[in-house]
Amino acid sequence: MDHPENLDNHFVVDPAKFDFYAMDCYRTLGEDALAESLAHEVIRAGTDFDGTERSPMRISEARITLGVAAARQGDLDSAVAYGQHALIGERKSLPSLLMVSRDLATVVNERYSAETAGQEYLDNLRSLAAQR
Incomplete structure (x- = not known):
């Protein structure tokens, strides 16, 4: 498809965000290798040469x-x-971040609920959610 003419149109996908959207889809589907690869690309593309x-x-x-x-x-x-690092940024949309964090919380709760590190992460998420 051609590059969209008006990126402000909510019915078009900005090509620069395609990897981001695909990453979310693959994570949700459990296609971890593809999601992980795209996550690294999203981080690379969203970071300046100086680390900003x-x-x-x-x-x-x-x-x-x-x-x-x-x-x-x-x-x-x-x-x-990774989960803790995602939560420490200054600029964040808390509702969106909490929604995505539920994916990690679900896996941690299902597989690692008896582990101290898992419980600490889940407690941190609960605390963050209470701030909304």
Whole structure:
């Protein structure tokens, strides 16, 4: 398809956001390898050469995606680290971030509810949700 003429039109997809949307779809479908690959691309594309994050919300959601993939692969420490890193940014849309964080919370709760690191992450999410 041609590049959209009016990116403000809510019925077109900005090509620069395609990887971001596809990442969410693959995470939801449990296609972790594809979701993880796209999450790394979203982080790369949203970060300037000096490390400045131009797209902090997209990058936070990409970190949640990396956390979900890590949790599903049995790596709780990495999953929690990605999840916590996603939550610390200054610019965030809390409702959107909490919605995506539920994906990680679900995996952590199902597989790691007895682990201290899992409980701490879930407690942090509950605390953040209470601030809304």
